[in-house]
Amino acid sequence: IAVGVPGMVKGTDLALRLYGRKRLAEVLKPAIRLADEGFAATPRYVEASCNSRARNYPETEAYFCPGGVPRVQVGEIVTNEPLAETFRAIARGGPDAFYKGDIAKGIIEGQKRFRVVNGEPGKGGSMTLEDLANYEVSVREPYEATYRGYIIRTVPSPSSGGLTLLEMLEMIERFPMGDEREGFGFGSLRAVNVMAEALRIGFADRSVWMGDADFAYVPARGLLHPVYTAMRGDLIDPDGRIDPAPAPADPRPFDIAGFRGGTRFAVANPPDVPEHGTTHFSVVDRWGNVVSYTNTIESSHGIGVFAGYYQPDGTFKNFGFLLNNELTDFNTTPQTHPFLGGPGTNDVAPHKRPRSSMTPTIIFSPDGEPLAALGSPGGTSIIGAVFNVVVNLVDHRMPVQEAIDAPRVIVTSPTGSVTLEPGFPQETIDGLRALGHTVSLPSSLGQGSVQAVVIDPRTGKQYGGADPRREGAVIGLKPDDRGHGHGRDRHDDRDGHRSREDRGPGRR
Numbered sequence: 001i002a003v004g005v006p007g008m009v010k011g012t013d014l015a016l017r018l019y020g021r022k023r024l025a026e027v028l029k030p031a032i033r034l035a036d037e038g039f040a041a042t043p044r045y046v047e048a049s050c051n052s053r054a055r056n057y058p059e060t061e062a063y064f065c066p067g068g069v070p071r072v073q074v075g076e077i078v079t080n081e082p083l084a085e086t087f088r089a090i091a092r093g094g095p096d097a098f099y100k101g102d103i104a105k106g107i108i109e110g111q112k113r114f115r116v117v118n119g120e121p122g123k124g125g126s127m128t129l130e131d132l133a134n135y136e137v138s139v140r141e142p143y144e145a146t147y148r149g150y151i152i153r154t155v156p157s158p159s160s161g162g163l164t165l166l167e168m169l170e171m172i173e174r175f176p177m178g179d180e181r182e183g184f185g186f187g188s189l190r191a192v193n194v195m196a197e198a199l200r201i202g203f204a205d206r207s208v209w210m211g212d213a214d215f216a217y218v219p220a221r222g223l224l225h226p227v228y229t230a231m232r233g234d235l236i237d238p239d240g241r242i243d244p245a246p247a248p249a250d251p252r253p254f255d256i257a258g259f260r261g262g263t264r265f266a267v268a269n270p271p272d273v274p275e276h277g278t279t280h281f282s283v284v285d286r287w288g289n290v291v292s293y294t295n296t297i298e299s300s301h302g303i304g305v306f307a308g309y310y311q312p313d314g315t316f317k318n319f320g321f322l323l324n325n326e327l328t329d330f331n332t333t334p335q336t337h338p339f340l341g342g343p344g345t346n347d348v349a350p351h352k353r354p355r356s357s358m359t360p361t362i363i364f365s366p367d368g369e370p371l372a373a374l375g376s377p378g379g380t381s382i383i384g385a386v387f388n389v390v391v392n393l394v395d396h397r398m399p400v401q402e403a404i405d406a407p408r409v410i411v412t413s414p415t416g417s418v419t420l421e422p423g424f425p426q427e428t429i430d431g432l433r434a435l436g437h438t439v440s441l442p443s444s445l446g447q448g449s450v451q452a453v454v455i456d457p458r459t460g461k462q463y464g465g466a467d468p469r470r471e472g473a474v475i476g477l478k479p480d481d482r483g484h485g486h487g488r489d490r491h492d493d494r495d496g497h498r499s500r501e502d503r504g505p506g507r508r
Contacts, residue, residue, distance in 0.1 A: 001303040002327035003111040003125050004354065008295060009090060009098045010137045018139070025091040032091070035084035035320070038077035044471050045078070046070045048300050056304025057113065059316050063306070082306075083320025099132045106319045107132060109309035138214070145170055145224050148394050150371070151364040155294075157213035157220070160206045161359030164383050167205065167223050168198040169390065171233035178395035183238075186396045187424050189431035190238040192409050195391065196418045196437065197236040199384055199411035201246045205232075207414070208248045208338055211345035215352045218345065222255025241435040245414040250339055277302065277324075278377030280360065284370075284453045284462050292360035292373040294382075297324045329354035359386040363393070365457055372400070374452035377470070381419075384410040385448025393454075400454045400465035410447045421445050445469045 013024045020027075048054060049072075050065035064071060072078055089097040097103060111125035142153040145166040152169065154162035175194050176182045183190040209219060222228055228251050235242055252259045278296035303325045308318040327348070335344025346355040359382050360375035372393060376385040385408060392403035407423030417438040420429060422445065432439050449470035454463050464474035 001114075001122060001125075001325055003107075003127060003303060003323045004326035005127060005131050005135050006107070006324060007135060007137060010095045010135060013095050014137045014139070024094060028087050028091045032084050032087045035080045035087060038079035040075050041072040041078050042471050043074050046072065046074050051300055053299055053301040053304040056301070057306075059306050059308070059318060060301065060304050060322070064301075080320045082308075082318045086319045086321060099135060100129075102317075103307065103319050104129055104132045106307040106309055106317065107323065110305045110307045110323050111303070113305055143220060143224070146366075147173060147390070149366050150394060151366065151368065152361060152390070153364065154361040155358055157218050158211055158353040159356045159358045160210035161357050161383050161386070162361070163210055163218075163220055163223055164202040164206045165359055165361065165387055165390070167229055167232070168195075168202040168387055170224060170226070170229035171198045171201065171236065172391075174230075174233060175236075175238060177391060178397065186392070186398075186406065187428055189428045192418075192420070192424065192428055193241070193432060193435060193437075194236055194238050195387070195409050196411050196432070197242055197246075198233075199387070199409075200242060200414045200416075201232050201235060202383070203380075203412060203416075204246045204248045204414040205251070209251065209345060211355045212353045215349055216343075216345040217340065219251045219255035222251030222253070225251065225254035228254040239435075241437055243436060247414070248338060252339070278358070278379070278382070280375040280377055280449070280451050282373040282375060282451050282453045282464075284373065284455060288370060288455065288460070290362055290370045290373045290453070290455075292362055292375050294358040294360045294375045294377070296326070296356070296358065296377070297322060298326045298328060327354055329356055357382045359383055361386055361390070363390070369457060370455060371457060372452060372454040374450055376448040376450040376467070378448035380412040381410050381447045384408065384412065385450050389450045389452065400452050400463050404450050404452060404465045404467050407445065408447045419447060421447055 016022065016024055016027065049070040050068065053060075054064040055061040086098075086103060089103060093101075108127060108129055111127050114122035114124045140156045143156050143162040143166055144151065144153045146152065147169040152166060154165055156162055172194055175184060175190075177184050177191055177194070179185070180188070184194075185191065205223060209223060211218060213220070228249075232249060235246060277298055277300050278294060280292075280294045282293070283291045302322040305323050306316075306318050307321055307323055308316055311317050329346075330348045330352075331344050331346045334347050336342075337344055343349075357378075357380045358375070361373070362370055363372040363374075364370055374386060374389055376382045378385055388406070388408040388410075389403050392398045392406055393400070396403070396406075398406065407421035408419075409424075410419040410421075411417075417440040418432055419440040419442065420432075421442060429439055429441070446469050449467040449472060450465070451467060451472050452465045454465075455461070456463070464476075466472035466474050
């Protein structure tokens with residue numbers, strides 16, 4: 001229940017000022033209207049309304065689940081007037097209205113509250129008004145690599161998603177993924193095993209080398225060096241399983257000129273904490289500008305506390321938004337770095353950002369034209385979900401909706417089981433078990449929720465794909481004569497999704 005300083009407001013404002021034509025006050029208008037007038041409750045919203053975090057505190061329970069029953073049923077209107085007022089304040093005063101003053105007081109007082117845990121009082125947060133006022137946004141260069149000639153640019157530190165994705169793609173490039181004659185068609189044992197093994201190796205390196213590069217050594221150049229990824233990829237046998245589980249390797253000789261290597265200390269890998277409160281959208285406009293955007297509150301409903309405070313008359317001043325529990329993305333216990341000997345890369349430190357798994361990604365043609373943007377929620381499964389869809393687009397040449405709908409292979413640790421969504425051949429499942437994998441078979445699709453857009457490089461036509469695993473939609477805006485969007489035209493362009501000619505990045 002530890003709250004991180006929220007960066008979304010300053011980050012959004014800076015993105016608009018650097019790259020947009022509209023300012024924060026203008027783009028907040030639809031959000032203000034939505035908070036005032038409401039939206040129809042979705043099945044996912046109602047289903048989550050009475051979970052434990054939604055009922056952590058009296059005000060939260062009263063809003064989501066009064067009397068142990070969801071406040072609204074599917075299709076009923078959900079409004080949030082306090083949130084509308086918060087948005088209006090930000091529209092008037094900019095980010096300072098959020099990071100200073102009354103809203104900031106609500107954040108600080110909210111995170112100081114505690115709940116009873118196993119009969120013992122919990123400990124309130126230590127964030128201060130100075131922490132909020134002094135928050136600074138970082139603009140970082142994306143990590144970049146090529147795969148089958150395509151340029152892949154993806155999120156940098158402190159997320160682990162980008163580095164892990166690129167390292168895995170580099171490791172599997174030597175295999176003829178997508179070639180049915182070689183036994184690497186979609187869903188085949190060899191293709192699935194290669195992806196599972198790459199995920200195991202990627203998560204081994206992730207466990208010790210990835211975190212906030214402002215505070216710890218993150219050898220990104222070494223992890224993506226072609227010699228290093230070839231060395232790591234050599235561990236993969238399409239007809240075998242790495243046993244014992246792959247351990248983290250040392251990329252420093254490929255990251256630091258003249259480095260000769262060092263001793264590896266025996267330490268345990270840190271555990272990961274699951275996440276349920278992430279969202280992703282991908283956008284392309286009529287001029288070809290592309291955005292891939294992931295945002296998270298971490299667990300469903302964060303810590304289960306609205307930003308706010310009790311007033312002298314006993315009423316609760318509510319600002320309408322929940323506080324995150326983002327600090328659970330740090331190592332939950334201090335670690336010893338197995339190669340450096342000091343604190344773990346993702347150990348807690350003041351002003352440090354926790355490691356995430358977010359993997360917003362954009363695929364470009366060899367000459368640098370954007371072809372696709374994608375990303376996903378799903379905690380540590382985000383990395384595998386995006387990995388699957390990139391391989392589907394590029395290697396299996398699937399249209400975007402087919403690439404998203406296809407069942408996924410997910411692994412989230414070097415020692416973990418291989419999760420196969422429904423839809424894989426029984427011979428693949430049996431083959432993985434015969435190789436020594438523990439195979440988990442969920443009863444339904446549910447690994448991530450990839451939202452993507454693609455652009456046909458020949459025609460410029462744009463397509464969208466929304467993941468059926470959660471609630472999402474493809475939405476097209478029709479431009480008016482002034483070049484501004486108006487109205488919302490929901491469409492599911494099945495001709496575009498299913499055409500084998502309009503493949504975007506999957507076309508060679």
